[in-house]
Amino acid sequence: MLTGLTIKNYALIDQLQVSFNDGFTIITGETGAGKSILLGGLSLILGKRADLSSLRNPENKCIIEATFDISKYKLKGLFKEQDLDYETQTIIRREILPSGKSRAFVNDSPVNLSSLQSLGAQLIDIHSQHETMQLVDDAFQFQVIDALAKTERDLETYTLHLKSHKTLNKELKQLQQxxxxxxxxxxxxxxxxxxxxxxxxxxxxxxxxxxxxxxxxxxxxxxxxxxxxxxxxxxxxxxxxxxxxxxxxxxxxxxxxxxxxxxxxxxxxxxxxxxxxxxxxxxxxxxxxxxxxxxxxxxxxxxxxxxxxxxxxxxxxxxxxxxxxxxxxxxxxxxxxADQDILDKEQEIKAVEKLLNTEAKQITEKRNKAIPDLKKQLEAILSQLGMPNAQFNISLEVSDTFLYNGKDTLSFLFSANKGGQFNVLKKAASGGELSRIMLAIKSILSKYVKLPTIMFDEIDTGVSGEISNKMADIMALMSTKMQVFSITHLPQIAAKGNTHYKVYKKDVNEVTTTNLVKLNYDERVVELAQMLGGTQLSDSAIAHAKQLLN
Incomplete structure (x- = not known):
């Protein structure tokens, strides 16, 4: 969970320091106010390459520091793998020097971008309408099915035996050579x-x-x-x-x-x-x-x-x-x-293959049992999100090969319309539809696994007020199990947040700066009213804003 963020000398931000709570956090602001700057700063924490042009004052270094509560995440293994000190309150700091050199630290230990990316992927998931390629990835689709199928321990055992299988085959090849x-x-x-x-x-x-x-x-x-x-x-x-x-x-x-x-x-x-x-x-x-x-x-x-x-x-x-x-x-x-050694090694491989086949069969059976439930939940959520005719055709086919996660090959097909042909997601769904499918999948996943903090960046673009209400309900429900951020232009979504921040620009001495402020109840009413009716506040807009908040 992201608990704090400090940004200094980055783009239009001179200095910004903010604390976050769990639950559903809303971020609003006028177009161009600097919401993308906030996301850009977070992206640097997640391992994005630095750009010297991001420095507000080119003579000073830029510092972005984020604090995470990772006590509920199972990340000790990753910290050990990356040779990092594990702390439940983990601090990630990124510095961009005037020379253009970039440095990154995790709990004050220097790390390279690769390590930062590995860790960052477990902490924050930034999702926008244009970032849905994960949906069409087999590994992600299997992750969704396996979450419902509860195959985590089966896959751990299978992975250990698969590693042994690869080692034995390597040793056999060496013996033969x-x-x-x-x-x-x-x-x-x-x-x-x-x-x-x-x-x-x-x-x-x-x-x-x-x-x-x-x-x-x-x-x-x-x-x-x-x-x-x-x-x-x-x-x-x-x-x-x-x-x-x-x-x-x-x-x-x-x-x-x-x-x-x-x-x-x-x-x-x-x-x-x-x-x-x-x-x-x-x-x-x-x-x-x-x-x-x-x-x-x-x-x-x-x-x-x-x-x-x-x-x-x-x-x-x-x-x-x-x-x-x-x-x-x-x-x-x-x-x-050598003949006897090779024969012995082949016998070892056959024994491991027997275990792998048994484990892969068990994984396949659990997945097949979970698929109808996944299909039912997805179609129900998408119906609420204005896609009443959305249908999925999800099936497994057992291969002859031991794959990294079993022996299954996955067919994950979609049709948005009645009587329409099923096709792979990237061909069958539009950008807006993919965005809603991703929201539906993330909401389902949040019920079964501990997901990282998720930040939805204007995924509500182009949807109606009624659908945005449903989107907000889904995100609010997700926030009972994880930390959810939503950057939005829709008052229906903004009203559902537990906490509301506003991004705004301010001119000081003819210099423009971007700021982030936490809104109290009255300030939220004003912000929602402006989102509903513009800067000229009307009594009806105020009343509507209060109604949304209540």
Missing amino acids: FQAEALKEHDYNAFLLNELVEANLKEGELQELEEDFELLNNVELIQLKLEEANALLSEEQAGVLTSLRDLKAALQKLATISTTYQDLLDRVTSSLIDLDDVLVDIERFEGNLDADPNRLEIVNAKLATLNNLTQKHLVKTVEELIIIRDDLSKKVAATEN
Whole structure:
């Protein structure tokens, strides 16, 4: 519900601030007084593109701010989707800067026009005789039928499953594409995998093999050097151990003479023990050393295999080859399991389609039950609005396709005259008739769903006083369930409002400004009398105005 509007420096408006109540609000004023300016300002709040020429004073910025009570609207999801702070008293502000730049804010958070339009569509519906294209839109026609059919929860469940259905089909397509691509590479990947598996790869293996190769490939040289080392240590005449033993004996004699030489003796003794151990190890190595041509051939072959594989896969280590092997194993397995994966996904899709078909059937049944009631209500209201022969032919046909709101295709046909052919609304109804049909539909919708604030902009143009009375009754009845504004030239409609505002122009210092004022009872009487008989107020016009108000 629109509770407040502030406009500064916009068109002929210098500064305007007004509060609104719920119920039925009337806005009147002479032609050219500025009612369209008021609508233009509201349109900016709803996300219309800004125009620099709208600035009253081009040196100052234009500010339009509207306050809405949205506590009864289910808009928390939309606020979350648009990443906005939800407040039950929501303030939308639009600024047009002298530079031409435009800014928009919702609860002081900056938003783009797209977000503003999404939110604005849920808050205000501005409707004029020339803005009836919504009527011919399938989505709007379904909205009307679904309101009567009470399919909201059915459609929510259907929509969730339809989203799942689309996701599963996307995944199926990806699996099929993967399978098609993978099959092309499967044989080659399997060949590469087989090579790596046969290589029996082990972490750290390359270093071990290289060490084995060096050992096996140099057995004779190792044997020769071990023999030399053994001889140097153990030769009876000039071996190192022999010399150390002689040295030890000499120091033992000195140590008996003085303890000063004991340290030297201990160090030589330690060296002798170490070198004895070295000799034992050398002899053990000599005993274990064995030329093994077969083992050398095996090691050499394995090294060649690993070198070929690292070069082939452009890597340097066995560990990298293992990673490639595991990855190829997954690819080959995925290719070989693709048929089963596709079959499983197809089964999931069939299960969801079964649910969708059941839900769509239920939606269709509810819609078919609601259509006769909608037809009856529409024709009854239009009869009151001067279209006694108006008839609707509304029917559903179930398609083979899952649509965004079920499986129904809608035929919404109209005939304004007896014996006339039924046709689609945009071809069968005139502008004035479309306007009255829209009023009838909105009045029906208001009984079933929470509609945004609606502003009827002179939809009564060209209708008689009697019909305008009926229009006013319909709008007044709608206003018991929602906030309704009517910009009108007809006193019959103006008299039915709970609140009455007048738009007027005023010249101050040779500058014209547009203003909006709330009328009290006496001012309403004068305004209605002028609407009835012109600026020259007559007693009969005053009396008629009071009669209308009462």
